[in-house]
Amino acid sequence: MLAGHLLRQREREHRQFRRRSGQVVASDEAVLCVLLRYSDKDKQLFEPTATTTPTAITTTMGAGATSAAVKLRRRVQRPQSTAFEMSNKNKELMNDIITNCKLKNGFGPGVQPAAATSPTKRPLSPDHPNPALPITETPSPAMNRMGWALRTLLVVDNSSCLKDRKVSGKLIRKCAPGTELVDWLVNLAPIVHTRAQAAGMWQALLEEGVLTHVNKEQPFKDKCFLYRFRLDEEGGAPAAGLPAAEDLSAANEHIREALSALFQRGPDATLRMILRKPSHERTPEELELVFEELVHIAALSHLSTSIKRELSSIIVFEAHAQAGTILFNQGDEGRSWYILLKGSVDVVIHGKGTVATLKTGDDFGKLALINDAPRAATIVLKENNCHLLRVDKEHFNRILRDVEANTLRLQEHGKDVLVLERVAKQRGQHSAFKYTVMSGTPNKMLEHLLETRLGQTVSGMDPFLDDFLLTHIVFMPVVQLVDELANYFHCDAHDEAQTPEDREYIINFKKRVIQFMQKWVMAVRHAAFEEPSVCDFIEDLAAEVEADPDLNEETSIIHNVLTQMARYQEDRNQNAGQKWKLPTNGQPICLFSGNATPSKTVIRPDDDIIFRVYCADHTYCTLRFPMHTTAELIKACAADKLQLNRGPDDLCLVEVKSNGERSVFKDNDVSIPTGLTLNGRLFVSVKDHLDALTQLPEQECAIDGVDIDLELLSTKELAYHITIFEWDLFWAVHEYELLYHTFGRHHFGKITANLDVFLRRFNEVQYWIVAELVSTPSLSKRVGLVRKFIKLAAYCKEYQNLNAFFAIVMGLSNMAVSRMHQTWEKIPSKFRKIFQEFEALIDPSRNHRAYRVFVGKLQPPLIPFMPLLLKDMTFAHEGNKTSLDGLVNFEKMHMMAQTMRTIRFCRSRNLGLEPPSPKSEGEVRSYISCFRVIDNQRVLTAMSQKVEPTRKLN
Numbered sequence: 001m002l003a004g005h006l007l008r009q010r011e012r013e014h015r016q017f018r019r020r021s022g023q024v025v026a027s028d029e030a031v032l033c034v035l036l037r038y039s040d041k042d043k044q045l046f047e048p049t050a051t052t053t054p055t056a057i058t059t060t061m062g063a064g065a066t067s068a069a070v071k072l073r074r075r076v077q078r079p080q081s082t083a084f085e086m087s088n089k090n091k092e093l094m095n096d097i098i099t100n101c102k103l104k105n106g107f108g109p110g111v112q113p114a115a116a117t118s119p120t121k122r123p124l125s126p127d128h129p130n131p132a133l134p135i136t137e138t139p140s141p142a143m144n145r146m147g148w149a150l151r152t153l154l155v156v157d158n159s160s161c162l163k164d165r166k167v168s169g170k171l172i173r174k175c176a177p178g179t180e181l182v183d184w185l186v187n188l189a190p191i192v193h194t195r196a197q198a199a200g201m202w203q204a205l206l207e208e209g210v211l212t213h214v215n216k217e218q219p220f221k222d223k224c225f226l227y228r229f230r231l232d233e234e235g236g237a238p239a240a241g242l243p244a245a246e247d248l249s250a251a252n253e254h255i256r257e258a259l260s261a262l263f264q265r266g267p268d269a270t271l272r273m274i275l276r277k278p279s280h281e282r283t284p285e286e287l288e289l290v291f292e293e294l295v296h297i298a299a300l301s302h303l304s305t306s307i308k309r310e311l312s313s314i315i316v317f318e319a320h321a322q323a324g325t326i327l328f329n330q331g332d333e334g335r336s337w338y339i340l341l342k343g344s345v346d347v348v349i350h351g352k353g354t355v356a357t358l359k360t361g362d363d364f365g366k367l368a369l370i371n372d373a374p375r376a377a378t379i380v381l382k383e384n385n386c387h388l389l390r391v392d393k394e395h396f397n398r399i400l401r402d403v404e405a406n407t408l409r410l411q412e413h414g415k416d417v418l419v420l421e422r423v424a425k426q427r428g429q430h431s432a433f434k435y436t437v438m439s440g441t442p443n444k445m446l447e448h449l450l451e452t453r454l455g456q457t458v459s460g461m462d463p464f465l466d467d468f469l470l471t472h473i474v475f476m477p478v479v480q481l482v483d484e485l486a487n488y489f490h491c492d493a494h495d496e497a498q499t500p501e502d503r504e505y506i507i508n509f510k511k512r513v514i515q516f517m518q519k520w521v522m523a524v525r526h527a528a529f530e531e532p533s534v535c536d537f538i539e540d541l542a543a544e545v546e547a548d549p550d551l552n553e554e555t556s557i558i559h560n561v562l563t564q565m566a567r568y569q570e571d572r573n574q575n576a577g578q579k580w581k582l583p584t585n586g587q588p589i590c591l592f593s594g595n596a597t598p599s600k601t602v603i604r605p606d607d608d609i610i611f612r613v614y615c616a617d618h619t620y621c622t623l624r625f626p627m628h629t630t631a632e633l634i635k636a637c638a639a640d641k642l643q644l645n646r647g648p649d650d651l652c653l654v655e656v657k658s659n660g661e662r663s664v665f666k667d668n669d670v671s672i673p674t675g676l677t678l679n680g681r682l683f684v685s686v687k688d689h690l691d692a693l694t695q696l697p698e699q700e701c702a703i704d705g706v707d708i709d710l711e712l713l714s715t716k717e718l719a720y721h722i723t724i725f726e727w728d729l730f731w732a733v734h735e736y737e738l739l740y741h742t743f744g745r746h747h748f749g750k751i752t753a754n755l756d757v758f759l760r761r762f763n764e765v766q767y768w769i770v771a772e773l774v775s776t777p778s779l780s781k782r783v784g785l786v787r788k789f790i791k792l793a794a795y796c797k798e799y800q801n802l803n804a805f806f807a808i809v810m811g812l813s814n815m816a817v818s819r820m821h822q823t824w825e826k827i828p829s830k831f832r833k834i835f836q837e838f839e840a841l842i843d844p845s846r847n848h849r850a851y852r853v854f855v856g857k858l859q860p861p862l863i864p865f866m867p868l869l870l871k872d873m874t875f876a877h878e879g880n881k882t883s884l885d886g887l888v889n890f891e892k893m894h895m896m897a898q899t900m901r902t903i904r905f906c907r908s909r910n911l912g913l914e915p916p917s918p919k920s921e922g923e924v925r926s927y928i929s930c931f932r933v934i935d936n937q938r939v940l941t942a943m944s945q946k947v948e949p950t951r952k953l954n
């Protein structure tokens, strides 16, 4: 009876004390439900068995645990109580009970030790922080002194508080229950108004190791857990008796200051304690405290309230005592995101050393998480006692990944080096977003590629890598890129003493460089081999791979690259020094050998071209120069041959178009002859006399094309051969030529001859249509021709030759043709309807939407409407700066690469058209390779007027 009474009294006290401290007291029912629901193992602990009678329990448990357990026994007979859910508060109570059981008497009777595993016991590691342990290696002198002062006064004030007690049969010297320490502190310090404040102050001492839980299993709690001072543990305090008078007076002197400092630190210590608890141990009140704290953290300011609330339960506090500690290494898998609460860390990059120091408030580590990439840098603590908040990957992915800040800026030596932005991922990937590069320094972008975008999967092409490979020539010339790659590859050259980890890192890095080369060749094909230093480097790589067994796996990759290089070199040797001719009167550029159908022949920079240069009096000279010759050289040579006795600065090279328009070349422009318009002529002129230049009479006339009656040729055969011919021209155009064209003939010093020829072909087809119609006097023949051309457009569309389709429809829509009402009136309505549909398809409104939608549904092979691709390139170029605050505007590069990729997509399958049954194959082939063209609109309109005069109005 007495025991029962005492228990009830303790229980009452316990409740009162909990009420006083502002904590909610769990109802009996809730306590019971906790016990029933906690876990099967823990329930077993309190299951009424033969040995666990109430008396047995009361004699083996602490008071709180006992009273709950007694009630549990009753409750067990009322099983409907299982309907209760366990709150955090109840879990805490449960923990109390279990821990008390352990403390008082080891494991209770009838209970297996395994079942009594304490849920508060956590391994000591930053991954699983333990709020019962200190966060510093040794207490600071100030905290030590505060502890000493408090202890000294405590001993004097309440000599029975700090005393030897038996715990688990073991004598613990000089310990005190948390409740009594709180009682004393509340009485001692007028500034302390609540028990929670006092508990926070004790926790501040505990987290520095000045005070500890006797079993080092609990943070400071206003409960019956026992705590002792470090001084007593170390034997630094007087073994017994009151302190000396001078100590007492010193402690009294110090205590005001100590209390005030502890009072300040208490709330933070409490918060840190909560943040070191596992989420399931955090009570709703604690979560509220954490939430209020998170609201003030700048690194989280972009997040919504509900996200911050979610974070409150999983964000973890991590403290590191030692400067120099490595938080994680470059190349590691990303496991957490961090916010620096106190201290600073160095961002260290292999081969560069410390590139940045992050300070309180900065965050780091989300790049690897969001992009599922290895760590881009090593993070080393710069100071002792750094404090961090940490969100682990699983929680980051669940809560933050898709709502993360839009922009991520990486700095080196105080300057932005890489700016990344969150963008939607392609469908099918497990998260909706990832960080993609918006701008950066060339070197950092390369490093980012090598560090985080390669090495994970060899197959497939990372979009950023592809963008980089297609556009790097804009911001990082090939020679520089190869130099950088060689530096990365040989990063171990001067590093004799390598640890196995270093070696592994270096080998991985070498593998990535090799993969980079493979992707480079995949992305730009033969263009990768044009620079001799690239070929040297590839051979160097091959030798290293051969010699280093660690690089064995890369053998097939490097062999593949070598094979492609050998193929390129062989092709180059076979086709070296081709001669091309630019005939007059808009005839297509052709091989000088007279082969009018240059099948899959690429025009190369050092191929020669033969062309004429005129002067003002229409005398001319014929020159032969390599394609890449500059305007300056052509000008000088022509001036010399034409005996213009003027200095180079007085002269210029200029095109006079068939309509008399003039366009002056810059001295460093290249690809001059191929860049002329169809009937344009190249002149060398005195700069001041440009106005005196007139076009040659022959520029206005049609050339003598193959004289053939078009009506006799099969339209399908015509379309087929036009497509085959243009496919070869299209095939010869390298994606880079779009860049060269967009940036201007002088920018890269690279030729655009293949693109020029393809564009000339577009105009050739367009003006051939017009020229044929305006030079056909017979109305019935014209009607037949218009019908034929509409059919031709239809076949070209069917063959997916949209370049020719556009050219034909544009030719038919030319003013000189559309004005021929008599002709159009005689066109059957079926044909007119088809033509209207075609016109709708080439309608330029809404940025050629109709065409874009149509072409978007096609599968390769197809020949795109090239002028639109060039327009897109120009739009991207002129609408966006190449450099933003000293960084490469990679968004612009991405836009350009998208257009360049269109070309790659169009050619990603061989043409392989089914040839129509041949009727006059030879004739058709020679006819379509050299159309009769007039490109002077005034002349075309005049001819149209002549064959079909304007009707007089009645």
Ligand SMILES: Nc1ncnc2c1ncn2[C@@H]1O[C@@H]2COP(=O)(O)O[C@H]2[C@H]1O
Pocket: 334, 347, 355, 356, 363, 364, 365, 366, 367, 368, 369, 374, 375, 376, 377, 378, 410, 411, 412, 417
């Ligand atoms: N200049 C930098 N280069 C790379 N990482 C940096 C740089 N500056 C800061 N960091 C951070 O260092 C982190 C290393 O891990 P992550 O790659 O996940 O994310 C990286 C960035 O958050």
